[in-house]
Amino acid sequence: MLLLDLLLMLLIAYGFGFLYYGLYRNLSARVHGRFGPSLAQSFSDSIKLFVKEESTTFGWMFYLGPVIMASGAVLNVLFIPFLNQGESLQGLSSYGNLIVVLYLMVLGPLGNALGVGSSGNPFGVMGVTRGLTRLLALELPFYLAAIGVMIDAGSADFGIIMQAQSTQSNMFAHPLLFAAAFISFLGFMGKSPFDVVGAPQEVYSGPATEFSGKFLALLMSQSAMFSFAKLLLMVNLFWGGADHLGELVAKTFVLFVAATFIGSVYARFSTVQSVEFLIRIPTLLGIVGLALL
Amino acid sequence: MFHFEATLLAHLFFGLSLLVILPLLRRRDLVLHLLLLLSLGILFYASSLATLFIGWEMMGWSSYFILASSARVATLQRYILFNLGGAFALLGAIALLYGFMGSLEYRDIDASLLPPWAMNAIALLLFVAVFVKSGIIGLHDWVVDSYSEATPLFSAILSAILSKAGIYLFIVMFMVLLKEGATEPLLFEIMAWLGVITSIVATFKAISQDEMRRLLAYSSIAQIGYIITILALMQGFALEAALYHTLIHTLIKLLLFMNIASIIAITQKERFSELGGMIYHAPVLFLLLVIGIIALAGMPLLGGFNSKFLIYTALLEEKRALLLGAVMFSSASAFLYCYKLVYGIYLGQRPQEASLHVSPKSYYLPQLLSAALLVLLALLPSLPVGYLSVIGVELGFAPLDDSNLFILQSAFGSFHGGALMGAFGVAFVALLGLLQLAHSKAKKVKDPLDISYCGEVPRSETNLHFGYGMGYELHRISFIAPLLRHHSRVLWDRLSLIASDFSALLSSLYSLSAQHVTLLALLLFTLLLLGGQ
Known part of the structure; x- marks a missing residue:
């Protein structure tokens, strides 16, 4: 039964991940005055890449990098509960908690960074360096918000955190913490202005530079699932989770559209600008939010 | 006795x-x-x-x-x-x-x-x-x-x-x-903040180092900083978190320093700028170092996470939100030096002129021992808790729950080490199998310079390993740059100048002429007489 539940969770994350990926390309194209590709374009791209005849590799670590990254994404999906009640779609969330998930989110990218580094391509490692430098400031506001949420609920357990929001969601109870976390969330989703990591015009797509064929297909698939996991995390922490699948889809969709629109209209920050902005504005919001707890 | x-x-x-x-x-x-x-x-x-x-x-x-x-x-x-x-x-x-x-x-x-x-x-x-x-x-x-x-x-x-x-x-x-x-409780408060400030500054200093052992030295300072912070809470669960982190840090640093000792023995080099690309020459050492840095970064799936989890939950229990935020900030910044350590030595392009020696076999033993213990602790995170709990009880604190060795308990939640490792293992094997079964065949690049390089072809003298310099951009970030610039040695140098001036003044008393000494003696005598009255 648990196995079926886990598979269903992965399937939902995979399906909605790709749907949102397609929607993102569509919506941002409309904002930019273009038509954009069809909804299923990203999904068919990934399948096409997966069946390509040849994929370049630089050795075993390069081969394992995307596998570790994708395993990290799978774990994120499985350790965050989809619903705030009942026994279905809870996955392995009772075996972990918010702190575990916060660290699992970095595990995949760090594993992939090993693969990127082993290719010997300087653009790849430039992207990784940008990512890790940005990360040090990106995580801080999110951590502050998460700390506030945990202290408020008296636990790091997802079930208790969602239960604590049964009367009022954290978004309204702690708006400053939500604002801090949302700005970080934009960065986690790779949205502008915090998308300096894979900037194609500067670092040649950064960490993804050398990956092709099935490796790129795996990276695209995990990215879709990972994005869904991040949406899920925000919904659980600040919007009280979801009672049923319909509510989950509605909530993640609203959050996703908000992030996409904001990402479509902003220009890209440089690494230094990202760090300085993130340390100044959202961190300050987070600190004030914690002081008001 | x-x-x-x-x-x-x-x-x-x-x-x-x-x-x-x-x-x-x-x-x-x-x-x-x-x-x-x-x-x-x-x-x-x-x-x-x-x-x-x-x-x-x-x-x-x-x-x-x-x-x-x-x-x-x-x-x-x-x-x-x-x-x-x-x-x-x-x-x-x-x-x-x-x-x-x-x-x-x-x-x-x-x-x-x-x-x-x-x-x-x-x-x-x-x-x-x-x-x-x-x-x-x-x-x-x-x-x-x-x-x-x-x-x-x-x-x-x-x-x-x-x-x-x-x-x-x-x-x-x-x-x-x-x-x-x-x-005075304020003293412990100051100590807690000193610990966390130390760990933040040391982390940034570690990132900007070019020498392997200097990076690890700053990393040690940062890790001890966490322990100092958590000890300052003066609570039972904080003591156990501190002891757990002491245990984990001992294992990690033994592993990492011995790994670097092996690399120094093999390459005779100590700087990231002179190393790189060692992964295919020393794959076992690479894997051992990866275990070390994942544990050092405090990631789940290796023992390093256990003590971080206890530290975080101890701070949560005390509702020390800002202190915890600062500790987590330092911990997240540490990812950068962890990656620098593995990239600078093992990844990237290999320098041209390198001649390699053999690392003594005995260097592997401590590394293997530490790595095995770190993996075991990830699987059974509560394994040392019973012992640490007894220490806590001896010192008058409440015991911790270690009824299930797979589960690490805290007042703010728990996690199952076996489930984490099992889930990751199954996902990893399944995805690896999927890649292997794919119609697409992996073709290994023969020339390491055969990379995507913006439409150009790099030559053997092109410096492609400049990634060792990661962390230099920290000097351009306004709130980090002063931390890297101001060196405490300046303070100590000034103090030593003042001390040497003062001792020069004292020593001049011994090298006075006879007249001056006589005058000084008279002055002293008069003072003594006045004092006597």
Whole structure:
């Protein structure tokens, strides 16, 4: 039964991940005055890449990098509960908690960074360096918000955190913490202005530079699932989770559209600008939010 | 002979010392290393303050003599000056305690009899001793220099075990002997923030280092900073978190320093700018280092996460939100130096001229041992909790729950180590199988320079390994740059100038002419006469 539940969770994350990926390309194209590709374009791209005849590799670590990254994404999906009640779609969330998930989110990218580094391509490692430098400031506001949420609920357990929001969601109870976390969330989703990591015009797509064929297909698939996991995390922490699948889809969709629109209209920050902005504005919001707890 | 209430604590620290030092014993400086081990035994198993001080001093001196075989004179002077400063502070605290208690035996000490001013003075003096040994920022210069100039094996001992002496001293003094004392809570508050500020500054300093052992030295300072912060809470669960982190940090640093010792033996190089691309020459060492850095970064799936989890939940339980935010910030920043360590040595392009030697086989043993323990602790995170809990109970704190070895419990939630590892293992194998079964075949690139390079073709002399310089952009970030620029050595240099000016003034008294001496004697005589009246 648990196995079926886990598979269903992965399937939902995979399906909605790709749907949102397609929607993102569509919506941002409309904002930019273009038509954009069809909804299923990203999904068919990934399948096409997966069946390509040849994929370049630089050795075993390069081969394992995307596998570790994708395993990290799978774990994120499985350790965050989809619903705030009942026994279905809870996955392995009772075996972990918010702190575990916060660290699992970095595990995949760090594993992939090993693969990127082993290719010997300087653009790849430039992207990784940008990512890790940005990360040090990106995580801080999110951590502050998460700390506030945990202290408020008296636990790091997802079930208790969602239960604590049964009367009022954290978004309204702690708006400053939500604002801090949302700005970080934009960065986690790779949205502008915090998308300096894979900037194609500067670092040649950064960490993804050398990956092709099935490796790129795996990276695209995990990215879709990972994005869904991040949406899920925000919904659980600040919007009280979801009672049923319909509510989950509605909530993640609203959050996703908000992030996409904001990402479509902003220009890209440089690494230094990202760090300085993130340390100044959202961190300050987070600190004030914690002081008001 | 040694029966005081924290015997299990002594067992833990001495056990760790044996674990670190025994595999590293070599014919060279054997006696001094054994002396060091003996001094640690005396320190940890002391039952009086006099014995404790003798152990402390012996430890300092024996490590000084071991260090003397490889370090520069300036480094040695710095080492001994800082450590003597710490030892004098400890001696001062012991003297004050003796003044009030009339005994140096642990069992005779009753801190509730101490007036607040004396308790605070003793606490301040002990803080100096602990902070010097732990390399709290401002007092850390000796740590970085001696770690990077010791022999590679002794660096491992310095970082893995000797850096913990300060932690032990703090626990014994404040959580056993002076527990009832009326120490001003503000002092512990300052200590908590000093610990976390140390870990943040040291983390940024670590990122900007080009030398492997200097990076790890700063990393050690940062990790000890967490322990100092958590100990300052003076709570049972915080003590257990601190002890767990001590255990994990000992394993990690033994693994990482020995890994670097192997790399130094193989390449004869110490800088990231001269290394790179070692992964396919030394794959086992690469995997061992990866285990080390994942644990150091505190990721789940390796033991490093367990102690981080306990530290975070201890801070949550005390509702220390800002302190926890700062600790987590430092911890997230550490990912950068962890990646730099593995990239600079093993990844990227291999330098051209490199000739390689063979690493001694014996260097692998401590690494394999540490790696195995880190994996075991990830699977069974509660394994050491029973022991740590007993220590906590001995010191008068509530026990922790260790009923299921797979589950690490805390007041703010728990996690299942086996489930985490199992889920990751299944996902990893399934995805690897999927990639293997794919129609697409992986074609290995023959020439390492055959990379996507913006439409150009890099040549063998093109510097493609400049990623070792990661972290230099930190100098452009306005709030980090001053931390990297201001060096505490400037402060100490100024202090030493003032000291030498003052001693020059004093010495001039001895080199005066006969007339001046006579005049001075007359002046002194007159003063004495006036004083007598």
